[in-house]
Amino acid sequence: MKNIQPLLIVDDEIRVLDVLIKTFESDYVVLSANNGFDALEILRHSPVKVIITDERMPKMSGMAFLKEAKLIIPHTVNIILTAYTDLSVAIDAINSGIVYRYLVKPWDTDELRITIRQAFERFDLLNDNKNLTEELLSKNRELERNILELKETQDKLVRTEKLAVVGQLTASIGHELRNPLSRIKTAAALMKNEIREATSETDELLKIVDNEVMISTKIINDLLDFSRERKPSLKPCILNEIINGTLTRLRFPDYIHVEQELDETIPELYLDDGQIQQILVNLILNSIQSIDDSGKIYVKTMLNKEFVDLTIKDTGCGIPQSDLEKMFEPLYTTKPKGIGLGMSIVKMLVERHGGTIQVHSRENIGTTVTIKFPLKPIILEN
Ligand SMILES: Nc1ncnc2c1ncn2[C@@H]1O[C@H](COP(=O)(O)OP(=O)(O)OP(=O)(O)O)[C@@H](O)[C@H]1O
Ligand SMILES: [Mg+2]
Numbered sequence: 251m252k253n254i255q256p257l258l259i260v261d262d263e264i265r266v267l268d269v270l271i272k273t274f275e276s277d278y279v280v281l282s283a284n285n286g287f288d289a290l291e292i293l294r295h296s297p298v299k300v301i302i303t304d305e306r307m308p309k310m311s312g313m314a315f316l317k318e319a320k321l322i323i324p325h326t327v328n329i330i331l332t333a334y335t336d337l338s339v340a341i342d343a344i345n346s347g348i349v350y351r352y353l354v355k356p357w358d359t360d361e362l363r364i365t366i367r368q369a370f371e372r373f374d375l376l377n378d379n380k381n382l383t384e385e386l387l388s389k390n391r392e393l394e395r396n397i398l399e400l401k402e403t404q405d406k407l408v409r410t411e412k413l414a415v416v417g418q419l420t421a422s423i424g425h426e427l428r429n430p431l432s433r434i435k436t437a438a439a440l441m442k443n444e445i446r447e448a449t450s451e452t453d454e455l456l457k458i459v460d461n462e463v464m465i466s467t468k469i470i471n472d473l474l475d476f477s478r479e480r481k482p483s484l485k486p487c488i489l490n491e492i493i494n495g496t497l498t499r500l501r502f503p504d505y506i507h508v509e510q511e512l513d514e515t516i517p518e519l520y521l522d523d524g525q526i527q528q529i530l531v532n533l534i535l536n537s538i539q540s541i542d543d544s545g546k547i548y549v550k551t552m553l554n555k556e557f558v559d560l561t562i563k564d565t566g567c568g569i570p571q572s573d574l575e576k577m578f579e580p581l582y583t584t585k586p587k588g589i590g591l592g593m594s595i596v597k598m599l600v601e602r603h604g605g606t607i608q609v610h611s612r613e614n615i616g617t618t619v620t621i622k623f624p625l626k627p628i629i630l631e632n
Contacts (some may be wrong), residue, residue, distance in 0.1 A: 254279055255370050256296055260289040260303040260315065261331070270302065273359060274366065286310030286318070293322040300369040302362075304355075305332045305339055313339060316348050325376060327369040329362075331355055412581060420473035427470055435463045461501040468531045471524075472591045475598065476580065482522030482602050484627055489516055489551060489558060492523050496530045497549065506541055510549045516558050520627035525599045532592040533562045533619055539585065540566025540617060556625055557605075563618040569611040577609065 257278040261267045262285060271280050281296055283289035285307060292298070301319065305312035316328050330352045332340045340352035350372060351365050438459040445452055490512040502508055537547045541564060550561040569577060576582045578597050583590030600607045604624045611617040 255300070256281060256298045257366065258282070258289060258292060258296075258298045258301045258326075260284070260286065260301065260307070260312070262304060262307040266304070273363075277363075278366075286312075286315030289315060290318055290322060293319055293326075298323060298326055299373040300327050300329070300366060302329045302331065302366070305330050305336050313343055313348070316343070320348065325373070325380070327373045327376075329353065329365055329369055331357065409579075409581070416473070416581070417476060420470075420476065424470045424474040427466070428474075431463055431466055431470070434459065438463070457499075457501060460499055464496075464499050464531060465535070468528060468535070469589070471528050472532070472589070472595045475528075475595050476591055482525050482599070484520040484522055484603075486518040487521040487523050487526070489519055489521065489526070489560070489623070490514070492521070492526045493530060493549060493551065493560075496527050496534070500531065500534060502538065502547075503541075505544045506538060507544075507546045508549070509546060512550070513552045513558075516551055516553050517625070519558060519623060519625065521603060521623070525603070529596050529599050529621070530562075532596050536592060537562060537564035537566060537617070540564055540568070542567070545616075554622070557622040558625060560621045560623065561618060563616065565616040568613040568615055568617055569609070570613055571611075574609060574611060 255278050257274060257280050259267060259270045259274070259280060259282045261270065264284060267282055267284055271282055274280050281292050281298065283292055286303075287310065289301075289303070301316065303312040303315055307315075310318075312330050312332075316330070319326060319328075327350045328348060330340055330343055330349045331354075332352055333355050337352075337354070340349065343349035344352060350369055353362055353365065438456050442453075442456050493510070493512060497508065497510065534547065534549075541547075545565040547565075548561070548563040550559075550563070552559045552561075573584075577593045579590075580594040581590040582593075597607055600621050600623075604627075606622045608620045609617065610620075
């Protein structure tokens with residue numbers, strides 16, 4: 251049966267070329283050329299597997315042709331025909347890896363026939379090896395991807411489990427603590443009214459009670475928010491008033507200077523005032539905690555086309571660029587006593603109000619958090 255494998259024969263002696271073509275045309279698809287240049291042209295258009303070439307040819311030797319051929323089809327298996335006088339060239343060619351076998355002219359037809367058959371077998375073997383290697387590499391890459399996915403899923407699972415535990419624990423503890431806290435807050439306010447001639451010391455003590463109640467409420471609300479979805483109950487509110495209320499109730503260390511710049515032209519917005527206070531307390535506490543000795547915290551609001559921008563900026567320790575994304579992950583904290591819920595809750599509450607949050611930070615310079623609230627009340631899902 252005729253082999254449909256393509257064989258290229260190159261020889262400058264037409265008589266030799268004719269004999270070779272006649273010998274092999276019944277077994278292979280024979281392509282032929284009587285010089286290296288024409289042979290290279292054939293290679294550009296035909297998927298040749300085996301080449302037989304004469305070494306001694308004018309203008310371009312057999313070896314020079316094979317070197318060029320390698321650039322067009324890199325994996326052909328090559329046989330070179332040489333005269334006895336060119337034997338050293340043939341041996342060098344084999345050592346260089348370009349030539350598979352050499353035959354000395356005049357060749358023995360049976361030997362040439364066997365050599366050509368072996369050359370085709372070698373081509374197929376090398377090709378199979380190449381395909382297997384490629385398949386192996388691609389399977390390896392797939393395996394690496396799967397391992398990575400598995401690790402991500404595992405991490406997610408561990409996080410979800412942690413969150414479930416946090417959720418269960420806090421839902422019950424939070425409820426138990428909320429009522430006593432609100433009674434402490436009311437009692438402190440009543441006490442302030444009772445004591446008509448309060449000294450500045452008593453005033454300061456009552457402020458401490460109020461501040462601590464507010465921080466405890468933040469922690470409880472963060473945890474409760476985390477264990478169940480709480481839809482905001484939107485009412486027309488004046489954002490600046492919520493900010494002023496929060497800022498007067500929070501106690502700032504003496505070494506922190508607070509500045510505020512509130513835009514009076516901001517109209518009423520539909521907000522859940524409790525949740526906005528929670529956002530503010532979370533962000534301002536983070537800023538306070540980021541400042542070690544002296545520093546500043548700026549709170550700014552600004553009407554900005556369809557939105558109201560709320561900016562909280564500090565001159566604290568900042569966040570490394572690589573950790574910026576992580577700060578919104580639940581339970582991510584760098585503080586010995588932190589829970590790591592603050593920022594994830596802030597993001598969730600802002601988004602429930604139809605807003606967006608952005609953080610810019612530079613280590614040892616400070617952090618700026620910008621929240622955009624839409625002017626128009628948003629229609630919440632569900
Ligand atoms: N203003 C800030 N300056 C520097 N780092 C910050 C700032 N805000 C947040 N971070 C970093 O992001 C982390 C996560 O903040 P997040 O408020 O979510 O948790 P936390 O403050 O550690 O704990 P908590 O749940 O008590 O708020 C912080 O631990 C801190 O490393
Ligand atoms: Mg925090």
